Amino acid sequence: MDIIAVGIDVSKDRLDVAVRPSGEAFAVERNAAGLDRLVNRLRELSPQIVALEATGGFETVAAASLGAAGLPVVVVNPAQIRAFAKALGQRAKTDPIDAAVIAKFAEATRPEPRPLPDDATQLLADLIARRRQIVDMMAAEGQRERRITDKRLKRSIARLRKALEKELAEIDNEIDDSVRGSPAWREKEDLLASVPGIGAIIARTLIAELPELGTLNRKQIAALAGLAPFTRQSGQWRGRSFIGGGRTSVRTALFMGALVAMRHNPVLKVFFERLRAAGKPKMVALIAVARKLLTILNAILRDRRPWQTA
Numbered sequence: 001m002d003i004i005a006v007g008i009d010v011s012k013d014r015l016d017v018a019v020r021p022s023g024e025a026f027a028v029e030r031n032a033a034g035l036d037r038l039v040n041r042l043r044e045l046s047p048q049i050v051a052l053e054a055t056g057g058f059e060t061v062a063a064a065s066l067g068a069a070g071l072p073v074v075v076v077n078p079a080q081i082r083a084f085a086k087a088l089g090q091r092a093k094t095d096p097i098d099a100a101v102i103a104k105f106a107e108a109t110r111p112e113p114r115p116l117p118d119d120a121t122q123l124l125a126d127l128i129a130r131r132r133q134i135v136d137m138m139a140a141e142g143q144r145e146r147r148i149t150d151k152r153l154k155r156s157i158a159r160l161r162k163a164l165e166k167e168l169a170e171i172d173n174e175i176d177d178s179v180r181g182s183p184a185w186r187e188k189e190d191l192l193a194s195v196p197g198i199g200a201i202i203a204r205t206l207i208a209e210l211p212e213l214g215t216l217n218r219k220q221i222a223a224l225a226g227l228a229p230f231t232r233q234s235g236q237w238r239g240r241s242f243i244g245g246g247r248t249s250v251r252t253a254l255f256m257g258a259l260v261a262m263r264h265n266p267v268l269k270v271f272f273e274r275l276r277a278a279g280k281p282k283m284v285a286l287i288a289v290a291r292k293l294l295t296i297l298n299a300i301l302r303d304r305r306p307w308q309t310a
Contacts, residue, residue, distance in 0.1 A: 197261025214301025
C-alpha cells in the first residue's frame, strides 16, 4: 500500500521539501511565515510520515512546529540517510536532492513517528547538553595545563577553569530545580537512581534524552540508545556483531553507568564476570552490561517499581 511520505532537508535559512510518490518539490524559508506555509501545504497532503534529518539543532523548530500541528513527524539519523543514498547510487548532493532522498527513505522504511518532547523536557535536554559541553571544556583545559610549563599560561587556564566550575555549579542547580520541580520527573529519577550504578546525572540524562524509556520493548529501546547488536553474515561467513547509531549521549551515559554497575551492582557484576569467564573481550562484556542495564531501567519505569536485589 502506497503512502504519502514527505522528506525535508533543513538548512540555516530554508527548508527544502520533497513529496513521495507524487514527486512534488518546493522550498520555504526557515522562519515563522515559511513554517506556516509548510504546515498548511502538508495538511492539504495529509502525509503518513514527515521526515527531517537531524541537522545540528536547525531541525528542532521545524519539527516542533509540524508536531504541534498534528503532523506525523520523525527526526531521522543522518548516518542512515547517507547509507541509504549510497545504496541508491546517489552521489550528487544538493538540498533538493537531499530532501528527495529523505522522502524515499521515509517511504521505504516507514520510521515510526514518536511524540516530540514538551518544552520542559526540551529545556532539561538543553541543560544536560550544556553541562556536557562545560565538562568537556574543563577536561580540555586540564589537558592543556599538563602540556605547558609557562606560569602565565597556567594562571590563564586556572582562571578559566574556575569560571567553568562556577558555570557548572549554576547549571547543576538549574537541572536540580527542573527535576525536583516536576513530580513526574522526581519519581522517575528516584526509580532510576534506585539501581546501583545509576546516579543523578545519568538518571537526568535518560529522563531528558530518552523520554521513551519505559514505553517501548527491550529491542526498541536498545535500538534508540544505539546498543542493539547488528550481525554481519553472508552464506556461511559470519562476522562480528557491532553496535552503532542511536543517541550518542544516552549511550555514553549508559556506558558510564555500566562501568560502575559491573563493580557495585550485584546482578550485573555476576553477569559481567560470567561473560569474561566465557572468554568474551572486556569491551564486548561491557556493552552487554550496558544493554542489560538499559533493559532493567526500562522495566523499572514501565512497572514503576524500584530496584530489588531479590
